[in-house]
Amino acid sequence: MSLNKSALKSAPDMVYDLQWEDGLLVGLLGVSGLIGTVGNAAVILAFCLYRKVRTSANAFILNTSVFDLLTSAxxxxxxxxxxMSGLPNCGGACCAFLGFQNLFSLLQSMLSCVLIAFNRYVHVVLSVDTYKRLFGPVKAVxxxxxxxxxxxxxxxxxxxxIYGSLGWDAYVQICQLSSDDPASPLFFTNVVLSLYWVVVLAISAFYIRIYLHVRKGAMAVGQHLGHSPQQVSLQAVKRTKHxxxxxxxxxxxxxxxxxxxYVDFYATLLPEAVFFxxxxxxxxxTAVNPIIYTWTLKEFRQGFKSMVRCRRQILPNPPAGQPAVTRPARVRNVQFRLTVSNRVAQAGPSFALSEVNT
Structure with missing residues (x-):
């Protein structure tokens, strides 16, 4: 990627004027910040409060939520x-730290997605013993x-x-990579963005391998071959899909x-409205992730409901086809036997247990 040398020299002397494109960006960022702060704080709180949510696999979601919360808040x-001002809102050291936080959050989101995909791959494709060795509670940390x-x-x-520097980016008016350093764009494209594409390819490979494994197991069942090593539980497949x-x-x-x-680092080819x-x-x-967790993952959905109702524990759902009981009935001199269908197993073990999440 070639650098615009003249633009680099004139960057500190630019006179900033707030345009409608900036107003659009400010509005969208404001919505993202508000929703992301509330949503990610709820995810972290649910993980800390409820054992059912506090599983090995969800530790990677917690890692993403922590840095998403820092970004949003x-x-x-x-x-x-x-x-709004067109100027850095703090000193040079503070702006460099904010630039680090900005890029580090992106890296953690990428690495967490890799860990989640690898976790699902080991659980679905490899043996249970391998999963226990790699993803116990302590090893998840x-x-x-x-x-x-x-x-x-x-x-x-x-x-x-050494290669680029953190600080004020005069082109997009944020603290990220310093526009005064000609190597900053090279660091972003050659290191950060190259790692991004490597991560995308690795995650895609994990999920393709999982799909082929599950498809092979389904074909074995369809051909009445009985139990085969390729067969996996429906719960594991459903969670992997989520x-x-x-x-x-x-x-x-x-x-x-x-x-x-990659194609327009200095926002000179595309209109500012598109770039912003x-x-x-x-x-x-950062704001969408908590919504996805609520929509797809039952333990987070139950945890959020329990927090809204100020409950210290997540109550198990009633068996299918039976209405929920709001008040326990008073029955004297009657003993009930617990059958297998009455015992509701947790979706996964917590960090307080020795097993691993399924």
Whole structure:
């Protein structure tokens, strides 16, 4: 990608005038920040409060929600402030930290999507023993810590000024990568965006492998071959499908932003309205994730309902075909036997248990 040298020299001297495109971006960012702050805070609170939500697989969702919350509650409001004034809203060190947070959140979203896809691949395709060895409660935390360390290592060239630098981007009026450093665009395209496409390909490969495995098991059942190693539980397949929805939404919202930064990093080819709208859609990902969790994952849906009703525990759903009982009936001198159908198993173990999530 060639650099516009004259534009780089004139960037600090630009006179900023608020246009309607900026107003559109501010409005979209405001909605994303508000919904993302409330939604991600609810996800984190549900994970901390309810054992049913606190599973090994959901630890990767928690990691995404933590950084989405920081983006929604801290980064987006400061971006709005910068767009309104056309100037950095804090000192150089603060702007560099905000730039780090902005890019580090993107890296954590990508790495969490990889970990989720790998978790589903191991659970569906490989053996149960392999899943227990790789994704126990403690090891799930280690995977998350590994994602943090990997993100810091990826950001180190820009953090140290070796290859690009963090700071004020005068072209898009946000704290991200300094426009005064000619290597900043190269770091973004050659490191961050290249990693983005590697992640997309890796996740796609995991889900394609899962699909082929499940399809082979379904064909074995259809041909009346009985139990085969390719057969997996319906619950595991359903949860994997829901996790794919999370990745697909992430891809739809962030892919245009990645493409446009490859072809038009300085926003000189496309109209500003298009460039800013795509940027706002990118940040919309932080607000959409909690909505997807509520829509697709039953444990989060139950956790949110329990929080609204101020319950300390998630109550199990009544068996299918039976109405929910609001008040326990008083029956004296009568003993009930629990049958197998009365025992409702949890969808997955919590971090307090020794098993792993299914």
């Amino acid at each position: 801290v980064v987006i409001p400061l971006i709005i402030s910068s767009l 280690l995977w998350v810590v590994g994602a943090w360390v990997s993100g810091i290592l990826i950001m180190f060239p820009a953090m140290s000024g 996790m794919f929805y999370i990745f697909f939404t992430f891809l739809i919202l962030t892919c245009p932003h990645a493409i446009i930064n 709208t795509i940027g706002a859609i990118y940040y919309l990902n």
